[in-house]
Amino acid sequence: MPPRDLALALLVVVVWGVNFAVIKTGVAEVPPLLLGALRFMLAACPAVFLLRAPKLPLRLYLAYGLSISVGQFAFLFTAIHLGMPSGLASLVLQSQAFFTMLFAALWLKESWRRSQLAGLxxxxxxxxxxxxxHGASMPLAGFLFTLAAASMWAAGNIVTRAVARHGPINQFAFVVWASLVPPLPFFALSLSIEGPAVIVEALARFSLQSFAAVAYLAWGATxxxxxxxxxxxxxYPANQVAPFSLLIPLVGLTTGWLVFDEALQPLHYAGAALLMLGLAVNLFATRLLAWAKARP
Structure with a gap:
């Protein structure tokens, strides 16, 4: 990978790693479900007027928007609103790789390799x-909601596989047009769960900090x-690009520590080490074994 593309990959890691601290800043002033609606409104407009929608069935736009956008971020924003540390959220969310394996086995009938099972x-x-x-520094509900967010991200990954079967398309345009799906469900959820009074109050005291958080989530992270x-x-092949996602929790944990003074307990460190080791085994073990067998 040339230095320029390597720099772009690292930029994505930083943008997505910092994203969790921005979410924590955003939900401090804006209710989580309303924040999700505003994020995708800004992500879709005005970009939809500049890009042509890929020719795909409407069901794929709906499935992607409702899973990887509404499902993932409704759970994730709520988890952080409930007190899930932003750094730990960035780490636990990487379990989406294993939910993806599980869903692919159930729905796409893909078999697991031994290295994948060991990583799981x-x-x-x-x-x-x-x-x-879990405890005062990490509520159990926040942890469970983050796991639910990871499962929704994984479901969106399966939808992306279905999109790929329709041939090469402009994936960026697909993400933009799929961003038209989440605002209405998010607004409906916000009205029914958070309530009209909370929405009106949040919009009335909508600050520059709130706008900056929404703008970062829409234009930066999305x-x-x-x-x-x-x-x-x-x-590049997916196996060259995917390993960069292992660096996202490093940025997320560091940002959470620097900005919010989020301290990890010894069990957090041990759990983080096992989770990251599992992800590394899932990504690299098969290639390392193949390389070892190929050596004279």
């Missing part, structure tokens, strides 16, 4: 340690992040 067991042990350490990520995936 290690990651499950890490998540169990993190969940076991458009810039996904735009660069899909560009890299179109140029």
């Amino acid at each position: 067991i290690l990651a499950a042990g890490g998540l169990a340690l993190i969940g076991w350490s 458009l810039l992040g996904y735009g660069l990520w899909t560009r890299l995936l179109s140029r």
Whole structure:
């Protein structure tokens, strides 16, 4: 990978890693479900007027928007609103890789390799340690909502696989047009759960900080992040691009510590180590074994 594209990959890692601290800042002033609606309104407009929608069935736009956008971020924003530390959220959310494996086995009938099963067991042990350490610094509900967000991201990954079967398309344009789906469900959820009075109050005291958080989530995390990520995936094999996601929790944990003074407990460190080891085994073990067998 040339230095320029390597720099772009690292930029995505930083943008998505910092994203969790921005979410925590945003939900401090804006209710989480309303924040989701505003994020995707800004992500879709005015970009939809500049890009042509890929020719895909409407059901794929709906499935993607409702899973990876509404499902993932409704749970994630709520988790952080309930007190889930932003750094730990960035770590636990990476369990989406194993939910994706599970869903692919159930829905696409894909078989698991031994290395994937070993990685899943290690990651499950890490998540169990993190969940076991819940308390004042990490509410159990926040942890469970983050796991639910990871499962929704994984469901969106399966939808993306279905999109790929329709041939090469402008993935960035697909993300933009799929961003038209989430605002209405988010507004409906916000009205029914958070209530009209909370929405009116939040909009009435909508500050520059709130706008900056929404703008970062829409233009930075969604458009810039996904735009660069899909560009890299179109140029290089997925196994060259995917490992960069392992660096996202490093940025997320560091940002949470620097900005919010989020301190990890010993069980958090142990769980984080097992989870990251599980992800690394899932990504690299097969290639390392193949390389070892190929050596004379």
